[in-house]
Amino acid sequence: MIKSITFAAVFLFSSVILSTEEKPKILIIGDSISIGYTPFVQEKFGESAIVVHNPGNAQHTGTGLDKIDEWIGEEDWDIIQFNWGLWDLCYRHPDSKEYGNRDKINGTLTYSLEEYQANLDALVTKIQKLSDAKLIFVSTTYVPENEAGRFKKDPKKYNQVAKKVMKEHGVLINDLYNPSISIHKSNGLGDNDVHYTPEGYEQLAEIIYEFLDKEIR
Template sequence: MNKTILGATLLFLVFLTAFSSRQPNILIIGDSISIGYTPFVKDHFQGKAMIAHNPGNAQHTGTGLKKIDEWLGDEEWDIVQFNWGLWDLVYRNPDSKAYGNRDKVNGIVTYTVDEYAKNLDSLVTYMKSKTDAKLIFVTTSYVPSEEAGRFTSDVKKFNKAAKAIMKKHDVEINDIYRKSVKIHREYGLGSDDVHYSKEGYEKLSLVINSFLEKEINEIQ
């Protein structure tokens, strides 16, 4: 083998090794629930994928519409996992003394189901125009019955509307709702709180990890 062929072969092998060893770049956009499980997701994929979360809390779809361009940035994402819902379906009353002015008796909902669906439609349309990443929508998690600003029954309504939008745009859906109910009942912070203990977030991360593992295998 002459030096030219040898050099070209070595260059190709270096390129092939670098390409095959590249770790998928994954962005998680979401609320405090996603903030809670993301550290466990990062630990799970250490050495296998790069995991980032949008700065702070993604709140409701209105916040998403304002900040989605900033969150996506110019990064070349392979997967963008996103969720909204818990903030969209909350009722607030400026006179309420509950944290976040939550009040499902006298308050006004942040977004109706139809408004939520319309916002999601706009968000997915924009993300598809901005990035070639595989999009994954994570459904809204469980709301316990005594939560001050949210109705348990609303979650299914909002999730149903969200699924319709995702199917319209051919976006993958990781439906964590049923599993989140079970996890919350054992590891939630109480019947008036949508959040989880550390163990609860770790359990939720297993649901996220298994879905992402499948998606990563499909894009590699």
């Protein structure tokens, strides 16, 4: 009887470990937009996958190049989803009183299109050396007209460059830009802010979740 109980306990413990190990592991790397929708993505996956966001804000591609090794670490990720762009195309000036010193009139652009392309190319090359995970790039989201440090037209330009890099490296693309326009207009924080209400982030999360869920199967 004791042997049977012991065997059952060992089997149950082993099953728990196995089930935990078998859960797909997804790393999301990105800016504050991704920070906003990640909790909803985690909620939608529930117990079926482990979804983790990089610590803090991934900011621009320069930050990515500095920290990508740390973010990926030694974990055996199944999917690494990443995005950069909103910070790269932002203009800042040290004297600006806007949050983050944003100033598209007098400020300096963080990274030009050419620099953004080169940085993305270096990042994808590095990620592919660090991990065997399936890679997914999420395009830059909508910028409203009166945003203090960003021009409305720039996401399309930066997304075009990003798509070129991703296609060259065989990286999947989840194009969030077009859906983000209507989501922002109904559930954004206004025509001077790139961020969203909780309802907006949940809508973005649905798109992210559906794409990830399809690719994780």
